[in-house]
Amino acid sequence: MLHQKKRGIDRTALAFIAPALILYLLFIIVPTVSSVYYSFTSWDGISPDIKFIGLANYKEIFTSARFGNALKNTIILTIFISILENVFALALAVLVDNVRWGKNFFRSAFYIPVLISGIVSGFIWKIMYNYNFGAINSILTQIGMGNFKQDWLGNTSLTLIMIGVVLVWKGAGYYMIIYLASLQSVSTDVIEAAEIDGASPWQRFRMITIPLISGAFTINFTLSLINGLKVFDQINVMTDGGPGFTSETLVYLLYKVGFTEGRQGFGTAVGIMLLFIIIILNTIQQKFLRSREVQL
Amino acid sequence: MRALKKPKAKDYLLLVVAIVLAIIFLYPVLFALMSAFKSNGDILKNPAGFPTSLYTQNFVDLFAMSDFSTAIINTVILTVVSELLIVCIVPLAAYAIERRKSRFTSFIYTFFLAGMMIPFHLYMFPLFKEMKTFGLFGNMLGPIVCYISGSVAFGTLLYCSFLNGIPLDIEEAAMIDGCSPFQTFWKVTFPLLGPCTGSMVILNGLNIWNDFLMPYLVLPSGRAKTITVEIASFVGQFTARWDIVFAGTIISIVPALIIFCMFQKYFVKGITAGAAKG
Numbered sequence: 001m002l003h004q005k006k007r008g009i010d011r012t013a014l015a016f017i018a019p020a021l022i023l024y025l026l027f028i029i030v031p032t033v034s035s036v037y038y039s040f041t042s043w044d045g046i047s048p049d050i051k052f053i054g055l056a057n058y059k060e061i062f063t064s065a066r067f068g069n070a071l072k073n074t075i076i077l078t079i080f081i082s083i084l085e086n087v088f089a090l091a092l093a094v095l096v097d098n099v100r101w102g103k104n105f106f107r108s109a110f111y112i113p114v115l116i117s118g119i120v121s122g123f124i125w126k127i128m129y130n131y132n133f134g135a136i137n138s139i140l141t142q143i144g145m146g147n148f149k150q151d152w153l154g155n156t157s158l159t160l161i162m163i164g165v166v167l168v169w170k171g172a173g174y175y176m177i178i179y180l181a182s183l184q185s186v187s188t189d190v191i192e193a194a195e196i197d198g199a200s201p202w203q204r205f206r207m208i209t210i211p212l213i214s215g216a217f218t219i220n221f222t223l224s225l226i227n228g229l230k231v232f233d234q235i236n237v238m239t240d241g242g243p244g245f246t247s248e249t250l251v252y253l254l255y256k257v258g259f260t261e262g263r264q265g266f267g268t269a270v271g272i273m274l275l276f277i278i279i280i281l282n283t284i285q286q287k288f289l290r291s292r293e294v295q296l
Numbered sequence: 297m298r299a300l301k302k303p304k305a306k307d308y309l310l311l312v313v314a315i316v317l318a319i320i321f322l323y324p325v326l327f328a329l330m331s332a333f334k335s336n337g338d339i340l341k342n343p344a345g346f347p348t349s350l351y352t353q354n355f356v357d358l359f360a361m362s363d364f365s366t367a368i369i370n371t372v373i374l375t376v377v378s379e380l381l382i383v384c385i386v387p388l389a390a391y392a393i394e395r396r397k398s399r400f401t402s403f404i405y406t407f408f409l410a411g412m413m414i415p416f417h418l419y420m421f422p423l424f425k426e427m428k429t430f431g432l433f434g435n436m437l438g439p440i441v442c443y444i445s446g447s448v449a450f451g452t453l454l455y456c457s458f459l460n461g462i463p464l465d466i467e468e469a470a471m472i473d474g475c476s477p478f479q480t481f482w483k484v485t486f487p488l489l490g491p492c493t494g495s496m497v498i499l500n501g502l503n504i505w506n507d508f509l510m511p512y513l514v515l516p517s518g519r520a521k522t523i524t525v526e527i528a529s530f531v532g533q534f535t536a537r538w539d540i541v542f543a544g545t546i547i548s549i550v551p552a553l554i555i556f557c558m559f560q561k562y563f564v565k566g567i568t569a570g571a572a573k574g
Contacts, residue, residue, distance in 0.1 A: 027426075102314070109322050113325065117506030124327065127343075
């Protein structure tokens, strides 16, 4: 009865979907499509006079040093976060899966940073990184490693990495949950069979567990890349894109030119570039990583 | 069988590693918690140490020097109202997609899921312009409608994967007994989706509770907005009063911690179900 295919429009289905569809169209699709239009204009966000300027914004994107710098920062930050988040998340998942006592406690402990808002986590770490009054320098002095003291966020060669550390700390627990579910679904029979055949623990992990959790790896790597591209809150509260432009990423550039420099047309063009990057990453994920997954 | 074995050296080693990592992961949270109960002088003099006494003046100052109670009320309203409306709208759409399969509904499914790729930052400028025309800019309704539309993609994914595992028999029986599709959904299927609703409300509600950019830009300025927005503005405003900011961060973190401790399994279920299909 329920699966019967009807001719014409299924009015009931339409009625059920309509509220979600209308909101989704109005507040996501319409603004997304119109941002394509605005990216060809000199819109300043205030004046109703919106001029069509063709490809000028895109020409500026490909020639301006500021965009190049933001793109470079975004790539560094995103790759740093994605690799470390996945390394930590997998290590934590293996640890939680194998630890003999307190599994639940440890799983919660590693997940708790995920609960904290971007702004709050940024503030906490900003204070910990503080040169004179921060906990990190204070601990370094106490354990006799005072010469490692740093102006963690002010040292331009470290700024991006230090922001990345906050994001890895905050994000690893989320991906750990996904790895953990995947590890727990690997059947113990297979592992025990390999054990009987004389495979070492490392061989068992490398040859059986890793291929079987490749699905979790694909999804986690894609999610962490996309989330890395969208980082905003921590940069806002920790450095505001500085010192200079050292921590200005694409999203931050977009926000700054749009809201503080009154160039929303250019800002939306930067946003379109961001969407392109996300679509390319997704395609790579579908084509490349999915094909390497193993299923039992 | 394993539980009966005697603990080996390997077990102790793993435990030590786990404890060290847990300390590293929890330290920043403890740091915030401890700093909230220290005087400002104490935070500066002894940043890494424990508070000497339970100092609560920071919280008194926080509410005296800012309109933090309004921020709390606003955050609660945004989170609760959005989630209530999401629960009325999203599962209904997912039900139609999963149970009344047709070319139309499978197109809608793909169309909704594509929304997960679109970053909010891309369309925020045109969105705000549109909100101004609808009179949604500068009041609470604006963020609420955006939170609902923003939850459609993930919510549909989650509900569809849960609906997959719910047998059709009960629904068919209800239909034969004369229930309309609408009644069948709300009276028969929806109650069975409890765990899914729990997962979605918790994961999504946490995002709203912690959101910054939307309330920061959309809610009227000159008044307190939400908890995170207030904290972000304190960072610039009270540069010399970290004690007050820390008191604010605790108010932001503690409700999330309590919800997490009470409903842990919903977090795990929601994350893994979302990942399995994404």
